[in-house]
Amino acid sequence: MKTRPIWPKASSGRVDSALSAHSLIGLIVGGLIYVLCLSGTLAVFEDELEWWEDASAPAVAAVTPEAAQKAAQTLFSAREGELSHLNLFLPREDWPRFVASTDEETRSVDAAGAPTGHHHAPWNAFLIDLHYYLHLPSIIGITLVGSLGAMLLALVLSGLLAHPRIFRDAFAFRRGGSARLTQADLHNRLSVWLSPFFIAVALTGAMIGLFTVVGYLVAQAGFGGDILALYAVLFGEEPAPNPAAAPLADIATALRTMKARFPEAIPFWIIVHEPGTLGQHVQVLAEHPQRLIYAEYYNFDGDGAFVSRTGMSDGALGQQIASSVYRVHFGYFGGFWVKAAYGVFGLCLCAVVATGLNLYFLKRERQGRPAPRLRSVWTGLVWGTPALLAATFAGSVAGLLPPASLVPAFWAGLAALLLWAAITPAGRVRLEARAAAGLCLLLIVPFNVIMRMPADAPLLLHAVSAVLALAALWLLRPVASAAFGKKDPAGRQGLTAPAE
Amino acid sequence: MSAPLPLLLASLVLIAGGLAALRRAWRQRGEGGGALVAGGWAALLAALILCAGGYADRGVAFGIVLAMAAALFFVFGAALRPLAPAPRRTLRAAKTAMPESREAGWRSRLAGIWTFVLLGPLAGLVSALLGSLAFRLAQPVLAPANAAVIAFFLAPLAWAVLAALLLMEPRRWRRSAIVLALGIMGAVGLAV
Structure with missing residues (x-):
């Protein structure tokens, strides 16, 4: 019996034009997509990195309703002006911390509800800002990031169309042959098998990023231009404000009600809207362990009496889908192992983007039209981005770079590195950028462990230290190989360093 | 979510098989x-159904992650064995697939800029x-939240x-004509 092909038989014209489209999109947006992919991969571990950065903060396994009330009251009493929101971030299974924030400050809190110090994780905020906004003003930045998500989706689609033997070659991986074949196989195999992941992160990223622009048009089309009415349909309505003064809302009663009436829900975020006013209300965001939804919103009045559920778990399907986008994008739905898998898949996506452009330069060389400067600049971006991320991370943790300097340091550093790369052979760019990234990590790990981490630091913090140290050693491997006169296997196969 | 061991093992066996x-x-x-x-696809589907049975929509997502992770093991396993060289067709396709500039000078540059504008802002706006x-179109027959989510899904996908x-x-x-036609269709449809 002959197997009937699952994939439609490709005409050579279609394959060529799909490949051409794939290459063009990659050339235009590949650099920014790479920065987003790398920052997104790191952002999957934002909780762990944030805690490592603020390592002296206490570990908190659980918070009682009374402790939550006390923490909220302490921050509320310390306010200097009117507050619009007061947030309590409760400990979770993979984030054993208790953090409280208002419009004015963010504090780490101990299990008894007493603030222990200012929450200080500026590099983590820098990383999230990079991934969400590329450090641009919020609407412009998030729309650009959403547009890049759509382009990543276009790359996946054109790549699949351009692959005439997608299933037959699904498990083939030629290693040890020419650099181009090795890179092509790495690019194609990872792209095929991880396409569900690539499509999921690209589509959800584009949805999140383009929410404002598409929401504006949808609001025009169906809500008389009132975008808040559209938000209310998806995420619930806010009660009418009443600015008259009142004691702070009864959070403890709300939490006790949650435990009694909704024991299956796991509260992780409490928001007091317009705290200290008669119009204040409390939202308890709770995880539903079997669902992809980010949270169900449980609404309480200022006295802590239960009012309603917004319906993210059992309301309209559209609400449930809208609420599921975030966890699918960041891999927050299966504990540590799913996050770890997302980390690996994210690195694979970075490798796919990097090898895609590498293939372009290799093909140009094969056709007698080499572009060594451009290729060096691309190598500079591929290895310079992690180097600058590592340098800002180390500088921030060591206290050498104040929070306000992280963004200019990163972008100015990257620009300088790309300029240097344009006049430097790609192999040297790769080697030195890797060395810089590895050294930064290698220096900052013992510094943080010795100087800032408490003696009884939990296992999670040590695990982060170990992963960072291993990453440093991997980055430094080609440097060590060069020093000891050994050939670097990755470089030998042309995985990263072009012929010079 | 921490999956119970029997469910995890059964899913893994089905995925690996x-x-x-x-x-x-x-x-x-x-x-x-x-x-x-x-049989292979059926086993993968069965693994997803098993995960969904245990953990609803979160289970399906978990099953897909599991399948992709297992596929990576297979692929990197294959990477350890050298295979036959690529057939000629791949080389030919690669050779013809370079985005080449066929026109010299300012006309080529203008064409490139127009292509960028067409695929970027214009196609994005048309998709929105x-x-x-x-x-x-969906609003009269679906709940507003469902109709809205269709729009939020469709816009990036269409782009x-x-x-x-x-x-x-x-x-x-x-x-240019395709983008223009779709844009007019969208604008007229919204204006009516």
Whole structure:
């Protein structure tokens, strides 16, 4: 019996034009997509990195309703002006911390509800800002990031169309042959098998990023231009404000009600809207362990009496889908192992983007039209981005770079590195950028462990230290190989360093 | 979510079995592999159903992650064995697939800028219009939240499809005409 092909038989014209489209999109947006992919991969571990950065903060396994009330009251009493929101971030299974924030400050809190110090994780905020906004003003930045998500989706689609033997070659991986074949196989195999992941992160990223622009048009089309009415349909309505003064809302009663009436829900975020006013209300965001939804919103009045559920778990399907986008994008739905898998898949996506452009330069060389400067600049971006991320991370943790300097340091550093790369052979760019990234990590790990981490630091913090140290050693491997006169296997196969 | 061990093991066995069957079928290159291909996909589907049975929508997502992780093991396993060199066809396709500049000078640059504007801001705007039009059409029959989510899904998807298909179209005037036609359709549909 002959197997009937699952994939439609490709005409050579279609394959060529799909490949051409794939290459063009990659050339235009590949650099920014790479920065987003790398920052997104790191952002999957934002909780762990944030805690490592603020390592002296206490570990908190659980918070009682009374402790939550006390923490909220302490921050509320310390306010200097009117507050619009007061947030309590409760400990979770993979984030054993208790953090409280208002419009004015963010504090780490101990299990008894007493603030222990200012929450200080500026590099983590820098990383999230990079991934969400590329450090641009919020609407412009998030729309650009959403547009890049759509382009990543276009790359996946054109790549699949351009692959005439997608299933037959699904498990083939030629290693040890020419650099181009090795890179092509790495690019194609990872792209095929991880396409569900690539499509999921690209589509959800584009949805999140383009929410404002598409929401504006949808609001025009169906809500008389009132975008808040559209938000209310998806995420619930806010009660009418009443600015008259009142004691702070009864959070403890709300939490006790949650435990009694909704024991299956796991509260992780409490928001007091317009705290200290008669119009204040409390939202308890709770995880539903079997669902992809980010949270169900449980609404309480200022006295802590239960009012309603917004319906993210059992309301309209559209609400449930809208609420599921975030966890699918960041891999927050299966504990540590799913996050770890997302980390690996994210690195694979970075490798796919990097090898895609590498293939372009290799093909140009094969056709007698080499572009060594451009290729060096691309190598500079591929290895310079992690180097600058590592340098800002180390500088921030060591206290050498104040929070306000992280963004200019990163972008100015990257620009300088790309300029240097344009006049430097790609192999040297790769080697030195890797060395810089590895050294930064290698220096900052013992510094943080010795100087800032408490003696009884939990296992999670040590695990982060170990992963960072291993990453440093991997980055430094080609440097060590060069020093000891050994050939670097990755470089030998042309995985990263072009012929010079 | 921490999956119970029996569910995890059963899913893993099904996924590994499914991938092994697919690998064997595709390495045979069309010789009597129909049953293996069907069996392989069926095993992967069964693993997803098993995960969904245990953990609803979160289980499906977990199952897909598990399948992709297992596939990576297979692929990197294959990476350890050198295979036959690539057939000529790949080389030919690669050779013809370079985005080359056929026109010299300012006309080429202008064409490049126009292509960028067409695929970027214009196709994005047209896709957002199409998403809103989908919302308008779905609104009478669906709950507002469901209609809205269709728009939020459709807009980026339409942009991606449009960008890929437009670049596959070699004639520049035709690319522009497609975007223009879709834009007019979206705008008129929303205005009516």
